[in-house]
Amino acid sequence: MTTTAVAHPAAAAAFRPAVEAPADIVLELTGTLPQELRGTLYRNGPGQWESGGFYAAHPFDGDGLVSKFVIDEGRVRYQSKYVRTPKFLAEQRGHGDRVRGIYTQAKALRHNAGRMPADCANTHVVYHAERLLALSDAGRPWAIDPDDLTTIGQCTFDGRLPQLTRFSPHPKIDPLTGEMFNFGLDLAPRLAPRVPAGLRCYRVDPGGRIHSEAVVPLDDVVIQHDFAITQNYLVFAIAPIAVDPVHAARALLGFGNTGDTTQFRPELGMKIVLVPRCGGRQRVIECDPLVYVHVNNAYEDGSDIVLDIVRHPSFDLLAVDLKQFRTQQPGLGWPARLRIGPAGRVEVEDIDLQSVEFPVHDERRTGRQYRYSYFSQSGPGFDSAIVKLDNETGEQRAHTFAHGEFPGEPIFVRASTKGAEDDGWLLVVAYLPAEHRTALFVLDAADIEHAPIAVAHLDRHVFPGFHGSFTERVAGPAVL
Numbered sequence: 001m002t003t004t005a006v007a008h009p010a011a012a013a014a015f016r017p018a019v020e021a022p023a024d025i026v027l028e029l030t031g032t033l034p035q036e037l038r039g040t041l042y043r044n045g046p047g048q049w050e051s052g053g054f055y056a057a058h059p060f061d062g063d064g065l066v067s068k069f070v071i072d073e074g075r076v077r078y079q080s081k082y083v084r085t086p087k088f089l090a091e092q093r094g095h096g097d098r099v100r101g102i103y104t105q106a107k108a109l110r111h112n113a114g115r116m117p118a119d120c121a122n123t124h125v126v127y128h129a130e131r132l133l134a135l136s137d138a139g140r141p142w143a144i145d146p147d148d149l150t151t152i153g154q155c156t157f158d159g160r161l162p163q164l165t166r167f168s169p170h171p172k173i174d175p176l177t178g179e180m181f182n183f184g185l186d187l188a189p190r191l192a193p194r195v196p197a198g199l200r201c202y203r204v205d206p207g208g209r210i211h212s213e214a215v216v217p218l219d220d221v222v223i224q225h226d227f228a229i230t231q232n233y234l235v236f237a238i239a240p241i242a243v244d245p246v247h248a249a250r251a252l253l254g255f256g257n258t259g260d261t262t263q264f265r266p267e268l269g270m271k272i273v274l275v276p277r278c279g280g281r282q283r284v285i286e287c288d289p290l291v292y293v294h295v296n297n298a299y300e301d302g303s304d305i306v307l308d309i310v311r312h313p314s315f316d317l318l319a320v321d322l323k324q325f326r327t328q329q330p331g332l333g334w335p336a337r338l339r340i341g342p343a344g345r346v347e348v349e350d351i352d353l354q355s356v357e358f359p360v361h362d363e364r365r366t367g368r369q370y371r372y373s374y375f376s377q378s379g380p381g382f383d384s385a386i387v388k389l390d391n392e393t394g395e396q397r398a399h400t401f402a403h404g405e406f407p408g409e410p411i412f413v414r415a416s417t418k419g420a421e422d423d424g425w426l427l428v429v430a431y432l433p434a435e436h437r438t439a440l441f442v443l444d445a446a447d448i449e450h451a452p453i454a455v456a457h458l459d460r461h462v463f464p465g466f467h468g469s470f471t472e473r474v475a476g477p478a479v480l
């Protein structure tokens with residue numbers, strides 16, 4: 001399978017800068033919202049790529065725009081604000097040409113030499129323990145006011161998040177314990193060679209206190225975007241998407257961007273590391289290298305561990321294709337199930353479902369055996385869709401969008417605590433090129449192919465974002 005990108009006229013408009021909605025707006029609604037659907041959907045994603053002299057070479061270098069959709073009393077309120085990162089503020093001052101991104105160089109060498117890529121805070125937004133956190137790979141968490149989306153500042157978990165450690169953008173919340181698990185690339189080892197390089201694992205308890213649990217040692221600096229939990233383990237599939245040391249040294253001096261120092265290097269091999277949640281020896285399993293970015297879920301099946309991911313044919317999606325984001329639509333990936341046996345054998349089952357990404361599930365089943373996966377599907381040759389995959393039967397059902405429409409990641413919201421696994425709704429933010437605006441679609445997860453239950457239309461456009469989360473908490477402020 002190969003990745004191909006094709007011209008995508010709607011892309012140019014979707015990636016125009018999004019304008020903040022600084023106060024709540026009540027959205028125009030088509031259809032009727034279910035009475036039981038009540039809470040707040042938060043979304044995060046880049047919203048502007050050219051600002052104050054900065055011109056992003058890659059979508060990952062766009063400024064994070066956090067949006068909230070508050071669903072309450074039969075209506076939807078919307079608000080959005082950019083995260084006030086140093087990068088955003090420099091652009092506001094007209095100093096964007098001094099900003100070094102991940103794939104974007106500052107204009108002058110002196111603004112690249114010795115500089116880490118600027119944090120855009122643009123990847124995910126998660127609500128846990130009364131904190132709303134905007135997250136990305138390139139930085140530490142940003143605390144955001146959950147009601148009015150004001151940037152409070154960097155979150156250090158009361159000073160307990162170690163310096164020089166990142167906090168990755170895909171934490172996992174155990175639905176039974178309320179604990180939030182995560183990891184971050186520990187940058188300290190390269191400065192203090194006696195400390196092994198690694199992925200530092202965290203547990204944030206339901207009260208919001210962070211605990212540093214373990215370090216997964218690394219032989220190379222890798223790009224580890226996602227992971228999974230099961231009832232007893234943290235599961236890391238460490239693909240050899242690694243930083244090339246020679247290129248990295250050049251980039252450190254300012255010659256060449258840091259993003260391009262990362263390559264798929266199959267000769268390094270691939271490891272799956274199981275970290276016991278309650279402490280103890282880590283188990284390391286070697287397997288054939290593969291390329292992936294996102295994990296959907298994992299669970300223990302007898303003595304096996306099952307890990308569901310979305311594979312890609314090559315690293316070109318990130319390293320090549322997405323650089324054409326203003327005009328080209330890239331091909332995406334396909335789901336794969338990895339079954340890790342007790343003797344260390346890894347079986348890989350590729351699922352026949354093409355051009356998908358953003359895998360999600362009912363988060364009541366995080367870390368547990370589950371039946372349904374949901375994906376966003378788009379790419380050359382596809383009308384975009386939200387696809388529901390039955391992991392037991394292999395059945396695929398889809399809600400297809402009008403040609404050219406561009407749905408982002410679906411978020412499943414349960415209808416009740418004890419209902420069936422697909423008893424609920426999918427909240428999908430989609431860009432509608434014909435109207436050059438964005439809308440929130442509410443789909444029935446059990447009957448996904450049917451017409452939307454409701455659609456809430458923004459009065460403006462916004463890129464549908466990368467990731468988001470739903471909480472039953474109804475965010476303020478109240479409508480005046």
Ligand SMILES: [Fe+2]
Pocket residue numbers: 123169170225294466467
């Ligand atoms: Fe992601």
